[in-house]
Amino acid sequence: MANSVKEKKKKHTGAKTMGIVFGIILAIIIAATAVIFILTKPVDDKSDKAVYVGGLLSSQSIEYKDASSKGLESNPIIKIMQIVWKGVDKDDKKNHAEQTPPSKITKVKDIEYLNTGNPYHMLDVFYPEGDLPEEGLPVIIDIHGGGWMYATKDLNEYYCMELASKGYTVFSISYRLVPDVTVNEQIQDCASALKWISENMKNYPANASSVMLTGDSAGGQLALYEAVLNQSPELREIFNTQATNLNIKALLLTSPVAYMKNGGMYSVYTKPLWGKDYKQKATYNYMDLSEIIEYADNMPPTFFITSSGDTLAHDQTVTAYNLFQERGIESELIDYGEYNGEKQKHVFSVLDPFSEPSQEVITKALDFYQKALLK
Template identity: 30%
Template structure:
């Protein structure tokens, strides 16, 4: 099959996912107690996929109160989604007393991984400049990513702490740092996608070509296991489920964290808890009891790490 045909099949796959997402959102309850400011450009002359959303709890005076910060990077196979994809999830997090930012970033096949990372860092530099004016406390920051967004979040952690990777990806380090990160059903090793099943695995070689754009140096740093070597990262929490179609990627990720002696804890759901707990279930179905348990565990993890940091 030609590369063009694989790209066409991937596009059709994500169009079907988008249709299912829209249908789900029509019947899904919305979180109460939060509001959103939408579609703020984070660079001059921004494209439609270079904008961000800000989420806040209701009834908070942001002129006098600074809230702990959560930054969310959406998934979608590097090919689908925008800053609205995780709206309900971000509204729920904000309703618990957090200032939340979610960004869009340009996607395959129009751009590669380098440009996606450039967009993520551009949105973070926007937050660096304007966040404190809007109620974000950038001394308490949690980075969250799900699926392919987990991959981008993992790379962002590594790049923030590596001048070599900053040069490779053409970005500047942030003035603020991340207290911790949460990776949800992360697809952390795009170079190993062919080991799995489904359209993304069948098209793995084409996706990797699109991500790396024949840049050997990028190809050698595209996977989290490649990027994280000899870098001390903040504490991580890994969320996963055995019913996730990418559970095998979560297992690879856990092995990488252990091999590199990185600080992490887990919230893993076993198959016995039910077949509905599939890929990124706690993001797409924030209202489920299992999702609430998972998301409160995530927030408690952040609170503990942040409290420990500020005691020092």
């Protein structure tokens, strides 16, 4: 009888303990959900607290959200990454504040390439001050990175100014961000920007016969896709985009993340960026570079940059380079090692273009471009 009473007490105590544990877990979940909700609540785009992270801008006059991304904003990975990218934004702004960009650069800011009023549908132009050749300068078009969810053209402004200081007219474009849209709409935005540039570069000191397209990280993927779609009416129909009419002479790809479906552990993040229903979309079979490269019979010479400290895209960059080599596409790769005992991080030459390692690889990339122009 005594043992029976003890057993009942143990069961009661155990049930009570389990109740407390579940209560604590529930409280943690509720608190975490509340924190995530607060940190990912959209802010008016005119506010000084506005951050250019997908899904975090609101407006009474601009419709940021596209129907293609329906349901994507509630994806827990997307919610977490919104918070991550907000943190990256703070670091990038601090990094910029510590840099000194080149002087004597003409800047033409915030040109609309689509008449939507959307701040993501804008581009900038940079070129050196002073007397310029009548035929214009060779052109570089830059597509910024940011994991498809973060940033605008302003993130790469110092990089573009540095390129311009070396004798180029540089166009830098923004595009809408996930989860307001999917990657497919970003490809469409970039194509619209490139078409605008092809039709309007005559208004700037730009030589239309000399164009290099460049991008870093997610921007590298977008640049690659634009170069391939530029040659394929069939793919443009699948992606519902347009011809850019650009004569792309070279590509500069810095740590391109070009394998979004079969990209290893990162695919858990990258696949949903094509939409909650990405498996049902026409683009499903074209989410990796290896699935679209056969549509391009005349890829321009391509220069790849990665580094030993590139934990995000080193392997993808090398894989893309090897694919180009296998297909006989003229290409070079810089896999930068250590400098003064330190590994260079992801897209180091873009985020800190003034360091010695960055200057070294930028010089080599521009030499590659100049050689491509002679062919």
